[in-house]
Amino acid sequence: MASANQAQIAPVTVARNLGWAELRAALAAGWGDFRACPGYGLFFAGVYVAAGLFLYFALFNRGEVAWLVPAAAGFPLLAPFIAVGLYEVSRRREAGLPMTWGAVLGALRGRGGDDQIVSMGAIVFVAFGFWLMIAHGIFAVFLAESGIGTESLALFGTRAGMMMLVVGGAVGAVLAWAFYAVTVVSLPMLVHREVDFMTAIIVSLAVVRSNSLTMLVWAGVIAVTLFAAMLPAFLGLLVALPVLGHATWHLYRRAVCDPA
Template sequence: MSTAEQAPAAPVSVAKNLKVSDLTAALAAGWGDFKAHPAFGLFFAAIYVGAGIFLYFALFVRGEIFWLVPAAAGFPLLAPFVAVGLYEVSRRREAGMPMSWRAVLGALRGHGDEQIISMGVILFVAFGFWLMIAHGIFAIFLAESGLASESMELFRTPAGIAMLVVGSFFGALIALAFYAITVASLPMLVDREVDFITAIIVSLATVRSNKRVMLIWAAAIATTLFVAMLPFFLGLFIVLPVLGHATWHLYRRSVSQSGPQAV
């Protein structure tokens, strides 16, 4: 039985006074972590980039070019899980703990209670759910356009433009919902021995208590990830590690440090 199961979780205090300056400070700290230990950031970014390139070629070879749009739009949903190792790097650097591949990669297992794995499953299910919604939206507007699914002309028709608008709206809602449940929960699961439901509740409370700042952070993440994906995903080698480390530091600013922490 894990520590999180043996003892009740200690009360957690969420900051209600986050400022934009906290975001810039988190980014500066994230950049510092990346510069101090670039190998870890490049490693996790390479996994994410490799998966993106594989997905691109898989869809391109099969002639399903249209699916690149929803796949690229939903791909950032998986970024928080990939960043778990980056949270561990930042945690260890902050605590002055020794850095090793075994310790950093071991963070993906959590504290032996499968809580982080459970969150990973949720994220992958969310990605699949988004693709199902995108498929439904596409089917509706494709029927109206009369064009084949592999025709890029679809995006130039009124039906195609409407499809992009509707798809973007639903995609933004899904992305915002999963941002709200992961922005503090995954760093917290790395930091403490708590269950993922508690971590999700804390994450939602963080967003609710600091709506303006957390929405700015969400927009910054979405924008920078999108721009970084444009040059064949290569920008993610810098953007993903810095954002991952920065998210850890924002978590540390927004959630109090009482309660059982990892060692």
């Protein structure tokens, strides 16, 4: 039976009392996992960094420099899917299981081996594409007013450009929060338990709803850290992404447990 600090969400219970101590402990444990198994963290972060650099050079070569702003804003949406391998590293380290590349990469399908994480991955990429479509529409509305093309960042120095940033930022924040609420617990749960992705999403939303302030702070930590880490040619992500990925696993372990 769930206690006052827990809520029953079949087939698990979720904590209602996550606080600053849990966030600090998760970050400390995430740093410990990265230091213990740096090769895995650098590999998955390297894939993410390579994708970011490819996107940057593709937009630059096409003369679509202004698109770097919405692309950079939406790019963190892909981070949770990249972090799936990191969740498996933390799980295996916690359980004392041998660490092998085959086992870690095999986790990309989920515990049940029925491609539940692949289904979640499809949602990730659809969400990223949806954000780019919305950003394109916002650009189209304000570009006509500014009279400046997307080949220059000078667009954002105009009144229309600044308004575009405000509107786009507000819309992007709403989408990012919804996506975060859906994935922050569901992806590590799919690595840990044999559940379908809809059940994992329901549990994730329950954790966010039951610990709204703490999970909002955690979302802010992730967003600010990833954005700052992207500034030095994406290279800061080589450390930031693995630490945050491992830390998210440990926060999930504190938030979700088996029914008593």
